[in-house]
Amino acid sequence: MLTVEKIERFNELLKTCVISIDEYVTIINALYINSKDNSMDDVNEQNSLERIAIVICEHFNLTLDQLKSKNRSSNVSRPRQIAMYLMRQYTEFSESEIGEFLGGRDVATVIHCSDKIEREMVDDEMTKELIKAVTKKLSFIEKANET
Numbered sequence: 001m002l003t004v005e006k007i008e009r010f011n012e013l014l015k016t017c018v019i020s021i022d023e024y025v026t027i028i029n030a031l032y033i034n035s036k037d038n039s040m041d042d043v044n045e046q047n048s049l050e051r052i053a054i055v056i057c058e059h060f061n062l063t064l065d066q067l068k069s070k071n072r073s074s075n076v077s078r079p080r081q082i083a084m085y086l087m088r089q090y091t092e093f094s095e096s097e098i099g100e101f102l103g104g105r106d107v108a109t110v111i112h113c114s115d116k117i118e119r120e121m122v123d124d125e126m127t128k129e130l131i132k133a134v135t136k137k138l139s140f141i142e143k144a145n146e147t
Helices: 004-016 021-034 045-060 064-068 074-090 095-101 107-123 125-145
Strands: none
Touching: 045 064, 045 074, 045 095, 045 125, 064 074, 074 095, 074 107, 074 125, 095 107, 107 125
C-alpha cells in the first residue's frame, strides 16, 4: 500500500537527487505497482521482474508489449538485452523464468544477451553509464519503498 510514510520517504529522497520528469514518472509507475502490496517484503518476484521491465521501458520509451515482443530491431532488442542483464543481476529468477517473462525467450538467449551486456560494460563507457543510470533508477525506487 502506498502509505504516508512511503510518500514522506520519497519526498526526502527527492531532496537529495536531481531527477528529470521522465525519471519521476518512472518512479511513480513503479511505486504504483508496489502499492498493491502491503510492504516490500510482500512484493512477489514477478513484480521485481515487472519493476525492472517498467524502468527499462520508461528509459527507452517502449511499451511492455514491445519489450516482450519478437521484434529484433535494435531499438527494442538492445533494451531487452539490458533488461535480461539486470534481471539476472538483481533477481533470483532462473534464466528460464526471465526468458518466459520476456516473451518466451530460451535460456541460451537470456545467458547470451546478459553476457554480451556484461562484456560491453568492460570496453564501452557509454554502456557502463547507461547501466549505471538505469540501476540508479531501480535503487531509487527501492529506497522510496523502504519505510
